Amino acid sequence: MIEIETLSVRFGGIKPIDQLTAMLSAPVSGLIGPNGAGKTTLLNVLSGFVRPVEGAIRLDGRSLLPLSPLQRVRAGLRRSFQTEQVVEDLTARDNLAALADNVAAVGERSRTTDRALDFVGLGSVAHRLGARLNLFERRLVELGKCLIGTPRLILLDEPAAGLTDEEGARLRDLVLAIPDAFGAQVIVIDHDVELIRAMCAETLVLDYGKRLALGRTETVLADPDVRRAYLGEL
Numbered sequence: 001m002i003e004i005e006t007l008s009v010r011f012g013g014i015k016p017i018d019q020l021t022a023m024l025s026a027p028v029s030g031l032i033g034p035n036g037a038g039k040t041t042l043l044n045v046l047s048g049f050v051r052p053v054e055g056a057i058r059l060d061g062r063s064l065l066p067l068s069p070l071q072r073v074r075a076g077l078r079r080s081f082q083t084e085q086v087v088e089d090l091t092a093r094d095n096l097a098a099l100a101d102n103v104a105a106v107g108e109r110s111r112t113t114d115r116a117l118d119f120v121g122l123g124s125v126a127h128r129l130g131a132r133l134n135l136f137e138r139r140l141v142e143l144g145k146c147l148i149g150t151p152r153l154i155l156l157d158e159p160a161a162g163l164t165d166e167e168g169a170r171l172r173d174l175v176l177a178i179p180d181a182f183g184a185q186v187i188v189i190d191h192d193v194e195l196i197r198a199m200c201a202e203t204l205v206l207d208y209g210k211r212l213a214l215g216r217t218e219t220v221l222a223d224p225d226v227r228r229a230y231l232g233e234l
């Protein structure tokens with residue numbers, strides 16, 4: 001469970017996160033909002049790249065803000081980025097193994113790498129170089145990296161961007177299977193409302209860094225304020 005308490009971030013004159021309080025506990029939660037609403041900034045605060053000026057964050061009761069980004073990774077926090085970070089001159093397997101070297105015990109590294117590769121379905125291209133992977137395979141490498149070691153909270157920033165409908169559906173099925181298979185909670189940012197509807201039991205909507213709505217995804221997406229602010233309806 002992730003608890004966010006009166007969290008504020010300031011960049012010069014703007015407050016991309018403004019007194020945000022929210023608790024997310026569904027196996028897969030959505031994070032949506034218009035461009036510039038503060039979604040990526042919130043992920044950056046959770047993963048330790050941005051320091052808030054006030055507030056607290058707890059993951060399963062443990063305070064995250066005192067921890068460095070690497071300590072958070074070791075505490076089970078995982079993250080994929082809008083622009084995927086696959087290393088071109090490493091194989092698919094070695095892209096995952098590099099993370100295992102940092103977060104898994106020596107005797108566990110090979111097992112956790114193979115398990116993550118198999119889970120995302122990259123076993124057959126395990127030895128192909130990153131540079132030769134297609135976009136879907138690269139996105140699966142990113143997802144696989146999130147499954148190395150003992151993940152507790154996985155943050156996915158637009159994981160399906162640029163994928164075909166069929167690839168998006170395969171990715172959705174994988175994400176939905178993560179909580180049971182790995183015991184981790186997942187938070188997904190995406191602009192594709194139908195993908196959010198299909199994946200996320202609960203959704204948090206941000207607008208100008210504030211909480212516009214939080215609750216069951218169906219209820220939130222039907223909320224007139226959300227439809228006005230986010231879906232562009234009058």
Ligand SMILES: Nc1ncnc2c1ncn2[C@@H]1O[C@H](COP(=O)(O)OP(=O)(O)OP(=O)(O)O)[C@@H](O)[C@H]1O
Pocket residue numbers: 011014016033034035036037038039040041042
């Ligand atoms: N490093 C930074 N320095 C200054 N301002 C920033 C920085 N990063 C983000 N911002 C500003 O903070 C606000 C929130 O940006 P953020 O990227 O978190 O929004 P977002 O909801 O993820 O948007 P999008 O859907 O377009 O990715 C925006 O006004 C943005 O211009």
